Amino acid sequence: MQLYQPDDVRSILTKAPFFKACDEAQLDRLSAGAVLCHYPKGKILFLHEQKAEYAYVLNSGWVKLFRETLDGDQAVVDVLPAGHLFGDSAIFNDAVYPCGAEIVERAELVQLSLAAIRTEIQTDNHFALRMMDTMARIRRQQDREIEHRSLQTAPQRIGCFLLRLIEQKQEKGAVTLHLPYDKTLVASRLGMQPETFSRALARLKQETGLTIKGATIEISSLDGLARYSCGACSSEFPCKEK
Amino acid sequence: MQLYQPDDVRSILTKAPFFKACDEAQLDRLSAGAVLCHYPKGKILFLHEQKAEYAYVLNSGWVKLFRETLDGDQAVVDVLPAGHLFGDSAIFNDAVYPCGAEIVERAELVQLSLAAIRTEIQTDNHFALRMMDTMARIRRQQDREIEHRSLQTAPQRIGCFLLRLIEQKQEKGAVTLHLPYDKTLVASRLGMQPETFSRALARLKQETGLTIKGATIEISSLDGLARYSCGACSSEFPCKEK
DNA sequence: CGAGGGTTTGAAGTGCATCAAATAGTGTGG
């Protein structure tokens, strides 16, 4: 296993957007009981409806949030990039996790006690406000997700996914990007089968002139891709939300 | 238009779960700028991405939350019953509404200024905590919604919808219920076409022995319905969440 | 009674899933 020049808990927290605005004393309190962990692909952090004790901050790698039916099917709710806080919404309601979480790319993360976070929320109103802001943002993303899964075709969902992956490279021209994780996982992230993903990507290539080489995708025209994908979405490209 | 013995703003707020725990002074502050409104079916309260000034408490009737694509398709995010607060999440982020809202059954509602709510959140930590609790609950519902739209078949989604409509009548035996609004709207609430809804309901009848008379549905066996619907869901019947 | 919206039914088409198999890619031990 690769050895990291290990960031300590403090420095990881300060890098995460959610904790950026925390003052020194607050970071001290939060990181007091925190643990730095490394996990390989496949590690399950927690399961849906399990009693919640910890939230996590992802410093590197990728984490999948999912829900499993009694019949054994799985719905992927989201796949989180580095910098994210997750598991935190279990602070409320019944203190059980709303989804399961699994490492999908070798990850370094900080385990925080929910109790510590709860204390900060109750004590520090600014902290609570930041938390609410984050929750509202997630809610927007979920609204969008519901819309997408209802109205977009498979090729459009892929196009939209690629556009959001690019984020703000505002060049109108060509862009090259790498899929950050397995195509199979991208497929389930978008609510489709791997076979459908493969075919839909081929379709997208034919419709908008992408070039595909393994996990590398070159987009010749952002505008063209947006024109193809974003018609079936309620926000125009470039998507502000997220 | 029918005349109500008009409840005043105060009494409506105290009835809404969200404001139950507010003290007198707080209710005074919140209801100061509030307006009681009556609207007929079809009235649009606000649109997606519109600048937000008000939140609403629904005292009677039904409200549809929706998003519209550039192509003109519509995704119904939720249909809210009396007692709900909505439009509130626009307090955060860019202060624009995350969905449009339309009255779908003649409604009585209280219009609250977002600024007033914002002030309470910033001032009263308990209020902020209640708000976060509500936001977390909504998030759970949305996670479930994403799961359902990805994994359940149309008849299963209907079955699940009926079960949640019944809520807590814990009799194992027969239950009679009325659809609270148009079948067409139920269909779009569940992310399907009216025709599909009609056929899927017929299918459900055949599979689980329902009786259907217009908008009245008699369920002979809750267990049977749950067995049919809940296999493709991650929470067992009876659904705790919501 | 007649108009108009909601609802059902029918026929045909489309998109995605499923099952099966071929191919490409990756990491392993020799």
Added chain:
DNA sequence: CCACACTATTTGATGCACTTCAAACCCTCG
């Protein structure tokens, strides 16, 4: 560095679920 094993990805063939378009039916309300 090669051969093997194993996984990821693609491709093909087929089926099913849902949509679409069209028309009939039903119900309510003026």
